[in-house]
Amino acid sequence: MTKRLFQSPKGIKDILPDQQPHWQFVEKKIHRIGQLYGYEKLELPVFEETALFQRGVGEGTDIVEKEMYTFKDKSGTSVTLRPEFTAGVVRAYLQHGLSNLPSPVKIWSLGPVFRYERPQAGRFRQHSQFNVEALGEQDPALDFEIMSIAYHLFEDLGFRKIHFQINSIGCPMCRPNYLRALIDYYQPIQAKICRECQKRLKKNPLRLLDCKNPLCRSPIEKAPPSVHFLCKECEIHFETLKTYLDRLKRPYTQNHRLVRGLDYYTKTVFEVWVEGIGAQNAVCGGGRYDGLAEALGGPPTPGVGFASGLERIILTLKEQKVEIPEPVRPNVYFAFQGDDAKNKVVEFLSILRKHNIEAIMGFGSRSLKSQLREANRRNIQFVIILGENEMAQKKVLIKTMEGGVQESVSWDGLIPFFEKRIGSS
RNA sequence: GUGGGUAUAGCUCAGCUUGGUAAGAGCGUCAGGUUGUGGCCCUGAAGGCCGCGGGUUCAAGUCCCGCUACUCACCCCA
Numbered sequence: 001m002t003k004r005l006f007q008s009p010k011g012i013k014d015i016l017p018d019q020q021p022h023w024q025f026v027e028k029k030i031h032r033i034g035q036l037y038g039y040e041k042l043e044l045p046v047f048e049e050t051a052l053f054q055r056g057v058g059e060g061t062d063i064v065e066k067e068m069y070t071f072k073d074k075s076g077t078s079v080t081l082r083p084e085f086t087a088g089v090v091r092a093y094l095q096h097g098l099s100n101l102p103s104p105v106k107i108w109s110l111g112p113v114f115r116y117e118r119p120q121a122g123r124f125r126q127h128s129q130f131n132v133e134a135l136g137e138q139d140p141a142l143d144f145e146i147m148s149i150a151y152h153l154f155e156d157l158g159f160r161k162i163h164f165q166i167n168s169i170g171c172p173m174c175r176p177n178y179l180r181a182l183i184d185y186y187q188p189i190q191a192k193i194c195r196e197c198q199k200r201l202k203k204n205p206l207r208l209l210d211c212k213n214p215l216c217r218s219p220i221e222k223a224p225p226s227v228h229f230l231c232k233e234c235e236i237h238f239e240t241l242k243t244y245l246d247r248l249k250r251p252y253t254q255n256h257r258l259v260r261g262l263d264y265y266t267k268t269v270f271e272v273w274v275e276g277i278g279a280q281n282a283v284c285g286g287g288r289y290d291g292l293a294e295a296l297g298g299p300p301t302p303g304v305g306f307a308s309g310l311e312r313i314i315l316t317l318k319e320q321k322v323e324i325p326e327p328v329r330p331n332v333y334f335a336f337q338g339d340d341a342k343n344k345v346v347e348f349l350s351i352l353r354k355h356n357i358e359a360i361m362g363f364g365s366r367s368l369k370s371q372l373r374e375a376n377r378r379n380i381q382f383v384i385i386l387g388e389n390e391m392a393q394k395k396v397l398i399k400t401m402e403g404g405v406q407e408s409v410s411w412d413g414l415i416p417f418f419e420k421r422i423g424s425s
Numbered sequence: 426g427u428g429g430g431u432a433u434a435g436c437u438c439a440g441c442u443u444g445g446u447a448a449g450a451g452c453g454u455c456a457g458g459u460u461g462u463g464g465c466c467c468u469g470a471a472g473g474c475c476g477c478g479g480g481u482u483c484a485a486g487u488c489c490c491g492c493u494a495c496u497c498a499c500c501c502c503a
Contacts, residue, residue, distance in 0.1 A: 007494080062501050066426085084503090113503080118426085120497060129503060196500075212500080261501060271503095282503060309503030337461060370456080372463035380463095387461055401463070 011117070011125030013311075021327045022314045026157065030110060030130050033153050037145065039106040039132060044088040046112065050078040056087030056296055058263025060204050067115040081114035085131035086264070086289065086305055087296070093135055094298040103136035110310075121278025122312050130313075132286075133305035135293070140237045143268045143288060144244040146304045150272055150284045151250055157313065158322040159274065164245070164252035166270045167226065168238040169206065169259055172291065174231035175266075179205050181224050193219055206259045225256035237267055264289040268304065276319030277312050284308040330358035331422055333375035337368055337387040345386055348414065357418045376401065382421075384414075 008014060015023060034041065050070050057063050069081040082088055089107055092098070098105050109131045116125060132149055134142050147164065154162045170178055182205050190198060194213040201208060209220055230238060245252050252270075260269045269287035277283075286306025293301035317324065332352060336345045345361050352359040360378075362371040368385070375383045385397040385406075396414060399406045409417050 010494085067501085115502080117501075118499090119495095120499095123502075127503065207501095210501085279498065280502075285503065307503060312503055335462080367456090368461050369463075374463085376463040383463080385462070389461080397462090399462075404463080406462085 009125070011119035011123075013124060013126070019314075021324050022317060023310070025324050026310060026313055026317075027110070029153060029156050030108075033149060033156065034108045034132075036152075037106070037149050039108045039134075039149075042089060042092060042107045042109050044082070044085065044092060044109055044111070047079045047081045048088055048091065050080040052087050052091055052296070053080050053083060056090065056264060056292060057084065061261055061263055063115065063261065067117055069114045069116055083115050084113055084262070085109050085129060085307060086133060086262075086292070086303075089131070089133045089305070090135070090293050090296055090298070090301075090303065093301070094293060094296060099136060099299070099301065104134045104142060105136055106132075106134045108132045122280035122309075122315055124311060127312075128310035129307045130310060131305065131307045133303060135303040136301055138237075138288075138290060138302040140240040140268075141244065143237075143241050143304050144248075146286065146306055147245070147250070147270060148248070150286075150306055150308060153308070154272065154283070154313075157317060158320070159316060160320060161274075162251070163273060164250060164270050165255040165258050165273055166241075166245075166252050166268065167255050167258040168230060168234060168267050169226050169265060169269055170230050170234050171266045174229055174234055175226075178224075178226050178229035181229060182206075182208065185223055186219070189219055207261070209257045209259050210261075220257060223256075226259075227254070227256065234267055241268060260285065260287060264292040264295065266290045270306070272308075274312075274316050277315040280312065283312045283316055329379045329381075330360050331381045332357060332359035332418070333371070333378065333380040333383045334359060334361040335368060335371035335375065335383055335385050336362070337385075338391070341386045341388070341391055344391065348384075348386075351415065352418070355415050355419065357415075357422060382418075 050068070053068060054064055059065075063083045068083055070078060071080075072078055089109065093105060093107075109129075111128060112126050113129050114126050117123060119125060130153075132146060134146060151162055151164075169175065183201065186193065186197075186201050186205070186208060190201065192215070193201075193208075194211065194215045196213070197208050197211050197216050200211070206226075208216070209223060211220065227235075227238065242252075242254075258269055258271060259265075260271075265287040267288040267290065270285070271282045272284040273281040274283045275281065284306055285308075286304070288302070288304045290300075290302040292303060293299065334345045334349055334352075336342050349359055349361055360380075362374060366374075368387070372383060380401060383399045383401060385399060387397075390396050390408075394411050395408050396411065397406050398409050398417060
């Protein structure tokens with residue numbers, strides 16, 4: 001026996017039973033919202049071939065450059081714990097020929113993703129994401145639907161002040177023009193921006209815009225916005241999306257600095273921001289990725305989607321003091337005295353549960369007092385007592401904990417008693 | 426990767442300034458408060474090499490140094 005206790009790895013958290021009400025609350029809403037919008041669930045593997053993410057997410061991104069959990073399996077194949085869902089969804093779509101389903105193919109997924117980062121408030125190395133994607137359609141109404149799902153979910157969860165940040169970063173037709181303009185703008189003032197940005201200027205100019213270094217603030221403010229360079233198609237797409245947002249009164253801010261850190265985005269990008277989870281402000285982020293399927297070797301296939309972090313959702317629920325339904329407790333605690341009674345209790349328990357009555361018993365050889373205490377702590381509604389007297393009379397004592405009323409019931413009357421009392425839910 | 430903060434019981438924390446009966450409290454767990462009964466109250470028990478390693482000293486949770494972990498923040502994101 002070693003003295004050292006094991007600890008969960010850095011940035012990786014257990015979700016203990018006392019957190020389950022929150023999780024179940026959120027997961028229930030997620031299932032319902034998927035149903036409501038006509039999205040079907042897709043379960044993906046937790047790891048994929050590394051190249052999928054390199055190609056899908058993009059070589060130049062932070063995720064691929066420094067945040068992936070990558071290792072070789074026994075055959076020497078490099079695999080990676082998924083750092084996000086979209087690449088995997090598109091892979092599955094292509095692999096299984098889902099394009100033969102009625103278009104658009106509408107999918108949601110839920111599960112853990114992994115990023116090797118320094119943990120902090122609202123950021124973990126393993127966290128859970130709710131992910132929604134719609135493939136095979138470029139209608140801006142679909143962008144709107146995707147955003148509506150996020151909005152609807154947050155509204156359902158009881159969030160206040162839900163607010164979108166939106167932007168359009170163009171397509172392969174118009175983005176080159178924009179990038180050129182951006183570079184032309186930055187080139188002369190290179191000396192006035194931070195070191196990171198000097199690199200970005202060469203590697204990934206779009207990312208110049210979301211630099212938070214105070215040095216770069218004023219250059220960013222004066223930088224040309226991408227929306228001024230959209231081609232006709234992208235412009236119409238963006239304007240139409242905004243019409244829908246206006247029509248349905250979804251609050252949004254057009255944010256020229258929003259470019260997002262993944263390479264696959266085209267046209268629409270958006271986030272939902274919220275306060276109260278430390279320095280993190282995004283509970284949801286997504287956008288359109290019309291070039292991704294092709295980049296992964298498939299036919300041109302447009303797509304839109306978003307991901308939302310469950311841990312951040314739950315932090316927000318707590319921050320905004322949203323009321324969570326009480327955890328469900330068993331209805332019945334079966335207390336006993338003596339070995340004969342105990343044997344009978346084991347039998348009765350089985351019968352109660354067969355009748356769908358939630359029931360637990362006391363274990364070991366604890367006093368009646370101790371069993372009652374336990375039942376009380378566990379917030380049990382009814383305690384059934386089976387002692388020597390009851391054994392002799394083939395009866396049980398049923399105590400209603402709230403109020404403390406007790407009544408004697410015959411063994412035959414046990415099931416009917418509860419079937420009458422406990423709602424058939 | 427870089428910086429700040431923190432490390433004493435399962436949890437929340439006192440004690441450290443002024444080194445020497447300070448290993449402590451509350452909550453939780455378990456047991457008991459007579460003969461078969463919960464919540465309030467009372468009593469008791471279990472549970473800590475005071476994060477780890479070194480140093481100073483007659484003496485160190487208490488002072489100094491190193492390490493590690495946790496945490497917050499930067500970068501970026503959910």
